[in-house]
Amino acid sequence: MDRNDALLTDWRERALALEAEVARAVIGQARVLRLVTTAVFARGHVLLQGDVGVGKTTLLRAYAQVLGGAYARVEGTVDLMPNDLVYHTYISEQGRPVVEPGPLIEHGDELAIFFFNEINRARPQVHALMLRAMAERSVTAFNREYRFPHLLVFADRNRVEREETFEIATAARDRFMMEVTIDAPAGAAERRALMFDPRFHDTERLVGALQAALLPHRELNAVAETIQRGIQASPALEDYALALWRATAVPAEFGVRLPEVDIEQLMLAGASPRGMSLLLRAARVAAWLAGRGYVTPEDIQSVFVETIAHRLCYQPVYELHRAEISPLLMAAIVGAVAAP
Secondary structure, eight states, rough: HHHHHHHHHHHHHHHHHHHHHHHHHHHHHHHHHHHHHHHHTOOOEEEEETTTTTHHHHEEEHHHHHHHSSSEEEEEEOOOOHHHHHHEEEOOOOOOOEEEOOOOTTTTEEEEEEETGGGGGSSSHHHHHHHHHHHHHHHEETEEEOOOOOOOEEEESSOOOTTTTOHHHHHHTTOOOOEEEEEOOHHHHHHHHHHHHHGOOOOOHHHHHHOOOHHGGHHHHHHHHHHHSSSSSSHHHHHHHHHHHHHOOGGGGGTTTOTOOOOGTTEEEEEOOHHHHHHHHHHHHHHHHHTTTTTOOHHHHHHHHHHHGGGOEEEEEHHTTHHHHHHHHHHHHHHHHHHO
């Protein structure tokens, strides 16, 4: 076993231990936890969506607790402005105005997790600022540039309330590696525990009981690149991924059919090159977490919906029905494109 293989084996054990630690606080969500763990080691931002009270905030706070590094949080509100992320002002005890760094820049390059709660309640101007921070891992404030080399953005939004909310633009959604849906646990045992076990009734105590800073966060970027170099994708696998990419743009060419949808007129744009590169990046991490040194079609399929569905652009008449169309379309594409 060479040095890189030993490194990847050691870090895989750490990654699985991290996932298991989060699972102490977030039960009945094994697939969601695996997807978020995949994004963490692929160094991609994550957007969680779901109904009110299903545990989105608890899950993201749990990951922030166990990952380590500096952590900042902001609550999305209709009156939140971009400047609120980079500075805040107040009157000191001496009666003088004071300007201090805001949550996005107060930790400097130590910032590892930025948690944006209820992101769809914030205005598009705020989304635009976050877009730069997510894309370039930097912002400009106080006549200098702040860089965040270790930054991951975790955000959540509920899919129920529509009043005083702002839809996230396609360009902003495209910066999230994954958009993950979380639903209430289906198992009777998990539902019983959430309802009757007092441990799950106090989120602060629940998250605070998790072991903090399980990983040296400054090493994650280097480990992520080692994973990308060390996990192989065969030419046949590459051809399969290219066919999936083509199918997102022209699904009719692959025989995809959906009820009550003119498939020839459905797509405005398929997945972006960025989206497909992030798909393969996530698939390599999925293979690594499964203990393999090569990517299989199942690895791509395991992250396909979460990395690609939110990037697709439908014609306006169909965009209104995205929530109903997307699951059917993604399943049809996976079923229509032949895997090696």
